[in-house]
Amino acid sequence: MMQKRHATVQEVGMRDGLQSVSGIMPTHDKKRWIDAAYVAGVRYMEVASYVPAKLLPQMADADEVVAHALTYGDLTVTALVPNLKGAEKALAAGVHRIVAPISVSVAHSMANVRKTPADMVEEFRRIRELRDDMDKVGRTKLIAGLSTVFGCTLQGEVPLEDVQDIVLRVLDAGSDIVALADTTGHATPGQVDRFFDALIPQAQGKLTIAHFHDTRGMALPNTMIALQHGIHEFDASLAGLGGCPHAPGATGNVATEDLVFMLESLGYHTGIDVQQLLDARSIIQQALPQAVMYGSLAHAGLPKAYSKQSNIEKAVV
Numbered sequence: 001m002m003q004k005r006h007a008t009v010q011e012v013g014m015r016d017g018l019q020s021v022s023g024i025m026p027t028h029d030k031k032r033w034i035d036a037a038y039v040a041g042v043r044y045m046e047v048a049s050y051v052p053a054k055l056l057p058q059m060a061d062a063d064e065v066v067a068h069a070l071t072y073g074d075l076t077v078t079a080l081v082p083n084l085k086g087a088e089k090a091l092a093a094g095v096h097r098i099v100a101p102i103s104v105s106v107a108h109s110m111a112n113v114r115k116t117p118a119d120m121v122e123e124f125r126r127i128r129e130l131r132d133d134m135d136k137v138g139r140t141k142l143i144a145g146l147s148t149v150f151g152c153t154l155q156g157e158v159p160l161e162d163v164q165d166i167v168l169r170v171l172d173a174g175s176d177i178v179a180l181a182d183t184t185g186h187a188t189p190g191q192v193d194r195f196f197d198a199l200i201p202q203a204q205g206k207l208t209i210a211h212f213h214d215t216r217g218m219a220l221p222n223t224m225i226a227l228q229h230g231i232h233e234f235d236a237s238l239a240g241l242g243g244c245p246h247a248p249g250a251t252g253n254v255a256t257e258d259l260v261f262m263l264e265s266l267g268y269h270t271g272i273d274v275q276q277l278l279d280a281r282s283i284i285q286q287a288l289p290q291a292v293m294y295g296s297l298a299h300a301g302l303p304k305a306y307s308k309q310s311n312i313e314k315a316v317v
């Protein structure tokens with residue numbers, strides 16, 4: 001029998017998903033969502049973004065949402081911060097991981113954080129220094145969230161050499177973890193293969209997270225390729241909510257429920273119950289009736305003969 005492998009699925013819908021929809025999910029419903037995801041078995045969540053409320057009113061309640069998530073002792077809580085000020089708040093709130101978005105595309109970086117990629121790396125270095133200052137034991141891990149890695153709606157092609165350059169810079173700046181994000185849904189399996197081939201040997205074991213959007217239906221094939229390269233942590237959003245306000249057309253993270261279904265079928269243990277995820281979609285539907293919800297499983301239903309156990313057993317025999 002094959003050795004059971006683990007894969008981590010981080011729910012990012014409360015951050016990536018909600019920042020791209022026009023309505024504002026009430027704090028109470030965000031907490032319900034966190035509760036439902038936790039009950040379904042999700043142990044990694046990116047729940048908020050520390051950005052000025054006037055820029056992103058959807059994230060104005062970051063402190064309260066983070067505090068709620070931290071009530072679960074074994075939940076790894078991540079927050080996104082675009083700058084030093086946000087990092088200060090996130091560290092004070094006590095999150096386990098901070099992800100700073102560093103766009104490899106110059107055009108996207110300017111639109112998103114009004115800094116060039118190289119300047120953003122310098123901000124990242126200052127965030128690292130602040131972390132070392134405020135958190136002597138390094139409990140809060142710093143993730144360099146490289147975005148628009150596989151293409152950009154504003155700039156078009158993003159050369160692999162540019163990605164390699166930024167990977168070396170963030171490692172030098174003290175990144176604990178490097179994540180590659182297909183912010184705009186440009187990535188194709190062939191490209192993902194080529195990029196990971198080049199980047200993994202460079203990344204000193206720190207490139208461990210992939211973040212795919214399903215804009216062109218490629219998120220799951222891209223995940224398959226990333227798995228072959230040893231990546232075992234993936235971001236996803238319930239009902240495929242997601243996008244980026246500065247990347248037009250970049251709709252939809254990969255749907256958490258579809259990703260979990262695929263990973264479990266391959267013999268990866270995620271600890272997450274697909275049916276409970278499907279049930280949790282109703283929270284989004286009730287709180288944001290206008291939001292577009294994606295997901296093949298939700299539309300087709302689970303296969304008639306499906307049971308979590310048989311799905312896994314077939315894969316590990």
Ligand SMILES: [Zn+2]
Nearest residue numbers: 016183242243
């Ligand atoms: Zn995203």
